[in-house]
Amino acid sequence: MAKLVVLKVGEGSFDEGFPVTMQIGEEGDAPAIQTLGKLPPAPEIPQYYNCWQSAYLCLGWSTRLEAKPVQVTNVSVIEDCWHAVQVLRNRLNSWIHSESFRAIREKWLEKLLPSDEIRAILQTEDLVLQRLPWHFCDLFERYPKAELALSAPAYERVKQISQTKDKVAILAILGDSTGIDTQADRALLEQLPGATVQFLVEPQRQELNNQLWSRGWDILFFAGHSSSLINGDGRICINRTDTLSISDLRYALKTAVAHGLKLAIFNSCDGLGLARELANLYIPQVIVMREPVPDKVAQEFLKNFLYAFAGGQPFYLSVREARERLQGLEDEYPCASWLPVIYQNPAETPPRWAALSRPISVDKSENNHSRQRSLKKIGSQHLRRMLLTSVLVTSVTWGLQQIGAFQPLELKVFDQLMRLRPQEATDPRLLVVAITEEDFKLPEQKNRTGSLSDLALAQLLEKLEQYQPRAIGLDIYREDPVNPQFKNLAQYMQQSDRFIAVCKISEPTASEDPSVAPPPEVPEARQGFSDVVVDPDGILRRYLVAVNPHPASICSAPYAFSAQLAFRYLAAEGVFPQWTPQGHLQLGNVILPRLQPHTGGYQTIDTAGFQMLLNYRSYRLPENIANKVTLTDVLRNRIRPDDVRNRIVLIGVTAPSVGDYFATPYSTSGGAYQKMAGVFVHAQMVSQMLSAVKNQRPLLWVLPQGSEFLWIWGWSIVGSVLAWRYRSVLHLELALAITLIVLYALCFALFAYQSCWVPFVPSTLALIATSASIVVQNASQKQGQSTKLYAGSN
Numbered sequence: 001m002a003k004l005v006v007l008k009v010g011e012g013s014f015d016e017g018f019p020v021t022m023q024i025g026e027e028g029d030a031p032a033i034q035t036l037g038k039l040p041p042a043p044e045i046p047q048y049y050n051c052w053q054s055a056y057l058c059l060g061w062s063t064r065l066e067a068k069p070v071q072v073t074n075v076s077v078i079e080d081c082w083h084a085v086q087v088l089r090n091r092l093n094s095w096i097h098s099e100s101f102r103a104i105r106e107k108w109l110e111k112l113l114p115s116d117e118i119r120a121i122l123q124t125e126d127l128v129l130q131r132l133p134w135h136f137c138d139l140f141e142r143y144p145k146a147e148l149a150l151s152a153p154a155y156e157r158v159k160q161i162s163q164t165k166d167k168v169a170i171l172a173i174l175g176d177s178t179g180i181d182t183q184a185d186r187a188l189l190e191q192l193p194g195a196t197v198q199f200l201v202e203p204q205r206q207e208l209n210n211q212l213w214s215r216g217w218d219i220l221f222f223a224g225h226s227s228s229l230i231n232g233d234g235r236i237c238i239n240r241t242d243t244l245s246i247s248d249l250r251y252a253l254k255t256a257v258a259h260g261l262k263l264a265i266f267n268s269c270d271g272l273g274l275a276r277e278l279a280n281l282y283i284p285q286v287i288v289m290r291e292p293v294p295d296k297v298a299q300e301f302l303k304n305f306l307y308a309f310a311g312g313q314p315f316y317l318s319v320r321e322a323r324e325r326l327q328g329l330e331d332e333y334p335c336a337s338w339l340p341v342i343y344q345n346p347a348e349t350p351p352r353w354a355a356l357s358r359p360i361s362v363d364k365s366e367n368n369h370s371r372q373r374s375l376k377k378i379g380s381q382h383l384r385r386m387l388l389t390s391v392l393v394t395s396v397t398w399g400l401q402q403i404g405a406f407q408p409l410e411l412k413v414f415d416q417l418m419r420l421r422p423q424e425a426t427d428p429r430l431l432v433v434a435i436t437e438e439d440f441k442l443p444e445q446k447n448r449t450g451s452l453s454d455l456a457l458a459q460l461l462e463k464l465e466q467y468q469p470r471a472i473g474l475d476i477y478r479e480d481p482v483n484p485q486f487k488n489l490a491q492y493m494q495q496s497d498r499f500i501a502v503c504k505i506s507e508p509t510a511s512e513d514p515s516v517a518p519p520p521e522v523p524e525a526r527q528g529f530s531d532v533v534v535d536p537d538g539i540l541r542r543y544l545v546a547v548n549p550h551p552a553s554i555c556s557a558p559y560a561f562s563a564q565l566a567f568r569y570l571a572a573e574g575v576f577p578q579w580t581p582q583g584h585l586q587l588g589n590v591i592l593p594r595l596q597p598h599t600g601g602y603q604t605i606d607t608a609g610f611q612m613l614l615n616y617r618s619y620r621l622p623e624n625i626a627n628k629v630t631l632t633d634v635l636r637n638r639i640r641p642d643d644v645r646n647r648i649v650l651i652g653v654t655a656p657s658v659g660d661y662f663a664t665p666y667s668t669s670g671g672a673y674q675k676m677a678g679v680f681v682h683a684q685m686v687s688q689m690l691s692a693v694k695n696q697r698p699l700l701w702v703l704p705q706g707s708e709f710l711w712i713w714g715w716s717i718v719g720s721v722l723a724w725r726y727r728s729v730l731h732l733e734l735a736l737a738i739t740l741i742v743l744y745a746l747c748f749a750l751f752a753y754q755s756c757w758v759p760f761v762p763s764t765l766a767l768i769a770t771s772a773s774i775v776v777q778n779a780s781q782k783q784g785q786s787t788k789l790y791a792g793s794n
Helices: 044-057 075-096 099-111 127-131 182-190 205-214 246-258 272-279 295-309 315-329 364-376 379-402 407-420 454-465 487-495 561-571 631-635 678-694 705-725 729-754 761-792
Strands: 003-009 018-026 033-039 118-123 146-151 168-174 195-201 219-223 226-228 234-237 243-245 263-267 285-289 340-344 430-435 471-475 499-503 527-529 542-546 577-579 585-587 590-592 610-613 627-630 648-653 661-667 673-677
Touching: 018 099, 033 099, 044 075, 044 127, 075 099, 127 272, 146 272, 146 315, 168 182, 168 205, 182 195, 182 219, 182 295, 195 205, 205 246, 226 272, 234 272, 243 246, 246 272, 263 272, 263 295, 272 285, 272 340, 295 315, 315 340, 379 705, 379 761, 407 661, 407 729, 407 761, 430 631, 430 678, 454 471, 454 487, 454 631, 471 561, 471 678, 487 499, 499 561, 527 561, 542 561, 561 648, 561 678, 585 678, 590 678, 627 631, 648 678, 661 678, 673 678, 705 729, 705 761, 729 761
Parallel strands: 003 118, 118 146, 146 340, 168 195, 168 219, 219 263, 263 285, 430 627, 430 648, 471 499, 471 648, 499 527
Antiparallel strands: 003 018, 018 033, 226 234, 234 243, 285 340, 542 610, 577 585, 585 590, 661 673
16 A cells, blocks of 8 residues: 655744654555654755756756757866755755654654655745755655655645546647757657647647636646746746736636646746646646756656556656656756656545546446446457456466366365364264273283284174174274184174174285285175275375275275175165166265266376265364274273164274374364374264265265366456456455455355365466466556557657
């Protein structure tokens, strides 16, 4: 946000000093800071200024003050001028470093950053203060985006009448051109993009008066001879014989202001007298030359100002850039960069070039008409450019997505969305019997060769069976046969329809992750594989339901351990698995879709077998998926019959020493991914299948490929519209930030409440990239127009 600084200089003199009030605020807002100070007595400063002015006037150029022969300027006169400059500059800086002015200086340095865009206004009636080179003060030199304007203490905003215009309307007065080249000014104005210029060449007073009354002008321009009288009044030479004061055009100028006049440029000599009189008419902005100005300097300033302003630069920065570029002429024309100055009506905000052709809204209905006209001004050509850019950006983004460029980031977003979902209740159909480190120390575990001894397993199954569970799943590898002394256990494992055991498929030739055989007592129909598919970043987000085992694998189970448990539970209610012609798994009326190679954020994964997205049941701790008891609790009769009856009981190891843990999308308080014991992973998978069939809990799903493309393209179009709507970089950045929040909120709402995973990362990239592309194209177009203007003037 640009800053506005107003320095109000009270009544005083160089002999007594000047009281100063400084106000600082955001552009368009009331001042937020006010500081008082004083410029101490400095009677020598007017003397130093007069010395410099005398040296400057002795340079002898042909200026726009009056027509006179060119005089030869020698080196000593130029050196005298530069010496006077240095003396005045040093004294001016020491003046603002005085102790009585310290509070203002320090507040300025404290509240304003060198990167800030600053409009500074000096309000004073003192003529010498207005003529001093304030831009030499270090307060301005260290701020590259600050420019000082002058202002009268009294001002007022004039209510302007709405005018409908497609182009900037300029009334250009080319006055007495004796000894100067006003045709160069004309050539510059004729090259302006988006402007209509009415030229009055050495007009008569009545002709000028009529034109000021006739229509709504945005800019009034004068080139020719002018001067300020001793009493402070200004006069312009409109032709070779007639001179006029501002008061001679008072009523016509007041009418022009009421009809929308925003800016007056007097590219002529000694214009402060003109500016003060124009300020009494409340013209919003005036640009004048403080002193007599050489013809070449006037032309260069106008060229550089129009190049910057019509190219989209803010008004004040355009003036500063054009003024500072005059330094390149100062070997021939010393102090050229001093001359241009803004005279500002503080009640008005400086316009931008693009805004000058837009009508002023005077009421709500007029504002609506203005907005409609602005929308129509997009034009078919601009609309085609926006659509073409959005299609190109979307296509590139889509291509990058298809090769998996966004997969790592998109999966991180998936994890975050998973963590943010509302919490769900514990699944009442499940019970987990966890074998902990303490359970390894039980007497029943004395002769164990793995995680669970034959004795402990026999007693555990006996205890559970008396409470009639619907299914029991043993998530512990048992490759060795049961000890002959536990014949009942072997018989139970061989004959019980409730009991499901695990094995591991893997690849038969894999040395690091070999396959594991099932218990020899359990038939193949009641075996389930424990294999899971982990993403490249080590996170478990997918559910492997079924595979075709390798013929050489010692585990030939076609279904997952969790799927076998779910099938056993549903079979008791008459629901059996079926395969659709499309290769999807159907349970009752619910179809479980197969994961495709390009699904949501997944683009470069192996989808072998039948895989699904794992829709975790949402908890702060994923292990809260089911009620949990320990082996000790069961063997010591610390469980209730209802904890087991008609439930699926999963038996597995949670002891950390075994290492049967998997990383999940959930995170710990320290930010690391939370790991979950394998038995709880299987519980999550069982719950997902049962909940989909019995409770109609949605499965995670994604949009079809074509719909995903349209989703990304839609956000790309939003980016192009924002870039067209907001020409200010700050406003565009704010709009993009709000839009990204909306995009993320939509992605979360769809994920949390509809279980739909839509692409966030490519949509974000398309939004920002399209917006940036439109901004670059607009800047390039303006640059081209300004370059054409600049080139045409040379």
